[in-house]
Amino acid sequence: xxxxKLFLHASALLLLLSAxxxxxxxxTGTVTNKTTNKPAAGxxxxxxxxxxxxxxxxxxxxxxxGRYSLKEPGNGPYLxxxxxxxxxxxxxxxxxxxxxxxxxxxxxxxIGHISIEADVIEIESESGQLKVTxxxxxxxxxxPPRTQYDPSHGFEIxxxxxxxxxxxAARRPTGLPTSTNLKPAGAKGRYMFDFPIQPxxxxxxxxxxxxxxxPYSSGKYTFKPSVAIPxxxxxxxLPKSITFQPGPGTTYQSVPEDPNIQTFLAKxxxxxxxxxxxxxxxxxxxxxxxxxxxxxxxxxxxxxxxPGNQPGGGIGxxxxxxxxxxxxxxxxxxxxxLLLVVAAAFLLRKPEGAPAAAPPPAPNRAPLPxxxxxxPTAASRHADLLTVLKDEMFALESEKLSGTINSADYLEQKTxxxxxxxxxxxxx
Numbered sequence: 001x002x003x004x005k006l007f008l009h010a011s012a013l014l015l016l017l018s019a020x021x022x023x024x025x026x027x028t029g030t031v032t033n034k035t036t037n038k039p040a041a042g043x044x045x046x047x048x049x050x051x052x053x054x055x056x057x058x059x060x061x062x063x064x065x066g067r068y069s070l071k072e073p074g075n076g077p078y079l080x081x082x083x084x085x086x087x088x089x090x091x092x093x094x095x096x097x098x099x100x101x102x103x104x105x106x107x108x109x110x111i112g113h114i115s116i117e118a119d120v121i122e123i124e125s126e127s128g129q130l131k132v133t134x135x136x137x138x139x140x141x142x143x144p145p146r147t148q149y150d151p152s153h154g155f156e157i158x159x160x161x162x163x164x165x166x167x168x169a170a171r172r173p174t175g176l177p178t179s180t181n182l183k184p185a186g187a188k189g190r191y192m193f194d195f196p197i198q199p200x201x202x203x204x205x206x207x208x209x210x211x212x213x214x215p216y217s218s219g220k221y222t223f224k225p226s227v228a229i230p231x232x233x234x235x236x237x238l239p240k241s242i243t244f245q246p247g248p249g250t251t252y253q254s255v256p257e258d259p260n261i262q263t264f265l266a267k268x269x270x271x272x273x274x275x276x277x278x279x280x281x282x283x284x285x286x287x288x289x290x291x292x293x294x295x296x297x298x299x300x301x302x303x304x305x306x307p308g309n310q311p312g313g314g315i316g317x318x319x320x321x322x323x324x325x326x327x328x329x330x331x332x333x334x335x336x337x338l339l340l341v342v343a344a345a346f347l348l349r350k351p352e353g354a355p356a357a358a359p360p361p362a363p364n365r366a367p368l369p370x371x372x373x374x375x376p377t378a379a380s381r382h383a384d385l386l387t388v389l390k391d392e393m394f395a396l397e398s399e400k401l402s403g404t405i406n407s408a409d410y411l412e413q414k415t416x417x418x419x420x421x422x423x424x425x426x427x428x
Contacts, residue, residue: 027070027093029100031062031082034199035144039066040084040104047072047093048079087147087196105199109150113142114197116231117205119269121223123238125282129213130221132163136208138197145199154183154192156228160214161189168193168210173201182210220280222247231269238262241283247276260286 027047031040045068047058057078058070072078078093084104094100117137124131138155140148159165170193171177182191197206214221224247227234236252238244244264246252255263266275 025072025097027072027078027080027100029068029080029094029102031066031068031084031102031104033066033084033106034103035106035146037144039064040082041066043082043084043104045070045080045082045102048081048090049073050077050079054079087149105145105147107147107149107196109148109153111140111142111146111148113140114148114229115139115141116227116229118233118235119225119227119231120233120235120237121225122285123236123242123279124284125216125242126213126284128215128217130216130279131211131213133209133211138206138208140197140199140206142199147196147198149196151194153185154194155197155208156185156190156192157182157208157210158226158228159189159191159210159212160223163189163212163214166211166213168208170195170209171207172196172198173204173206177207177209219282220278222276222278224276226273226275227269227271229271232267234266234269234275236262236264236277237285238264238279239283239285242279242281245278245280247274247278249274250276252277 031043031045032038033040039062041062041064043062043066045060045062046056047070049055049057057073060068060070062068062082068082070080072093076093079090080093080100080102081088081090082102082104083089085107087104087107089102089104091100091102115138117139118135120135120137122133122135134157136155136157140146142148165182168180168182169177170180180193180195183194184190185192193208195206195208225234236244238261240260240262242262244252244262246264250266252264252266255265264277266273269275
């Protein structure tokens with residue numbers, strides 16, 4: 001009788017182990033150095049468990065052919081991270097035995113070929129303060145392509161001396177907006193983003209955004225902005241009710257393409273170029289004039305028959321791209337975790353076959369333009385949500401490791417993301 005029990009226990013254990021190994025999958029892929037177009041040998045590749053506090057559950061080193069293999073201990077979800085010359089690159093672990101190929105780039109502290117396509121300042125008044133949002137569109141056109149990254153000297157920005165920072169975010173060319181912290185960069189008011197500037201991916205570049213406020217009880221304020229590196233365009237966006245006064249020696253031109261928003265533009269800006277200006281009066285950016293779906297913008301060249309389709313309107317033509325301001329839809333300033341919660345609630349509760357809608361915009365920010373999506377399936381909505389959540393949690397942990405996010409913000413965002421992720425996984 002006892003031997004029978006032992007046999008049954010052993011059989012059950014073997015079945016359990018067999019099931020475990022049957023469910024375990026192997027992630028394989030090739031890491032390619034896009035700077036040299038050769039395999040990236042000797043790079044560390046790590047499998048990260050999203051549900052276990054982003055813990056490392058498997059590790060490998062690429063061989064001479066750049067290949068790696070990682071055994072998944074369970075069903076995930078997982079992320080794959082590769083470190084090359086101190087720079088981190090990651091993908092969501094592929095499913096169905098698909099290859100987990102990852103491109104990387106050599107890293108340099110100052111590679112040249114870095115330029116600002118546009119530095120755009122949006123200003124509005126609120127409760128005795130000026131609320132300012134500033135966005136930088138930064139190109140890396142290095143050839144061969146390399147990533148610029150130096151933890152001690154990142155992308156520099158200049159704030160007014162009395163500015164109070166409200167939030168900062170950054171986004172890689174093919175990544176998601178990620179909250180980040182600014183570091184002091186020497187002189188008062190100068191800060192830097194501790195964030196890599198990867199090579200452009202087609203028309204996608206690296207994006208930086210910050211928001212701050214300054215006192216405005218007197219109803220007038222003088223800005224003295226400057227750029228750390230040359231910029232093709234420097235633009236100021238204002239409500240129609242706020243008066244713009246250019247400073248001495250400036251070369252601003254008014255771009256009257258959108259009747260709801262004032263746009264003032266300076267071209268070919270250098271660090272020594274005068275950019276000062278003053279504003280007076282009160283007003284908010286017209287929310288109803290922004291957020292038109294992509295593909296419904298007026299034609300370039302000053303056609304205002306359908307005004308208000310673009311945030312900032314008039315800057316589109318001077319920059320000289322078909323739809324440059326459509327890039328703004330990728331920016332989620334602050335409140336990123338909150339927006340993901342809202343998006344998740346929509347994606348997980350929306351009946352199958354119902355048309356998708358955009359999540360509400362963050363408070364006091366202009367709505368983001370939305371590309372219409374027609375009747376997505378529940379499976380596709382669920383897969384897209386999981387991909388977004390996994391990528392964002394990985395980015396959040398990377399910020400923690402690099403010290404670019406404080407403990408309070410880290411805990412708040414991680415709690416929100418984990419809540420959404422658990423709900424999503426329960427729907428599988």
